[in-house]
Amino acid sequence: MRILAGTAKGRKLTAVKTRGTRPTRDSVKESIFGMIQGHVEGSAVLDLFAGTGNLGLEALSQGAKKAIFVEKHRTCLRALTRNRDLCGFQDRAEIISLDVEVALRVLMRRAEKVDLVFIDPPYGSGYVDKALRFINAHDMVRKGGMVVVEHGSAESPSPQWKGLSLEKRKRYGDTMISIFQRRSSCRSSEV
Numbered sequence: 521m522r523i524l525a526g527t528a529k530g531r532k533l534t535a536v537k538t539r540g541t542r543p544t545r546d547s548v549k550e551s552i553f554g555m556i557q558g559h560v561e562g563s564a565v566l567d568l569f570a571g572t573g574n575l576g577l578e579a580l581s582q583g584a585k586k587a588i589f590v591e592k593h594r595t596c597l598r599a600l601t602r603n604r605d606l607c608g609f610q611d612r613a614e615i616i617s618l619d620v621e622v623a624l625r626v627l628m629r630r631a632e633k634v635d636l637v638f639i640d641p642p643y644g645s646g647y648v649d650k651a652l653r654f655i656n657a658h659d660m661v662r663k664g665g666m667v668v669v670e671h672g673s674a675e676s677p678s679p680q681w682k683g684l685s686l687e688k689r690k691r692y693g694d695t696m697i698s699i700f701q702r703r704s705s706c707r708s709s710e711v
């Protein structure tokens with residue numbers, strides 16, 4: 521696992537081997553960043569189920585202005601902090617050590633708006649649609665923003681939300697990448 525492009529290109533990231541963690545392979549990450557090209561530079565990023573920070577750190581290296589990482593697993597948090605420091609992104613990376621549902625509520629109360637979201641929960645956990653529903657209902661993604669979801673190929677997040685629509689879906693073995701884009705505001709009470 522390494523940073524593929526940008527200011528921290530080539531930095532080897534610390535990985536962890538814990539139950540339920542599955543780092544995004546470099547080939548899949550390269551494909552993701554190819555699909556979202558033009559949406560990274562200058563963006564505010566939210567990396568949910570961040571693990572060791574692989575996706576959010578890549579975004580920072582490729583020009584994102586800031587990233588918020590949400591991860592609660594202690595081993596992953598240590599690796600995430602080490603990786604952030606190795607890349608020199610201390611001033612642009614906020615780490616929130618909470619359960620994703622709790623962290624999303626904290627970010628909602630802060631009226632946090634982002635341009636790019638990465639959602640990479642354990643496969644089959646049911647968190648994909650929960651996270652999408654919350655982010656969408658509370659209008660956390662700016663118009664034109666992207667939501668990148670990494671999920672198991674057996675899972676299929678809903679392709680259409682009010683204001684958030686599926687743009688691309690690509691399969692890599694047992695991994696599926698679904699990319700949504702915010703088309704309009706959709707404040708609602710669905711949570």
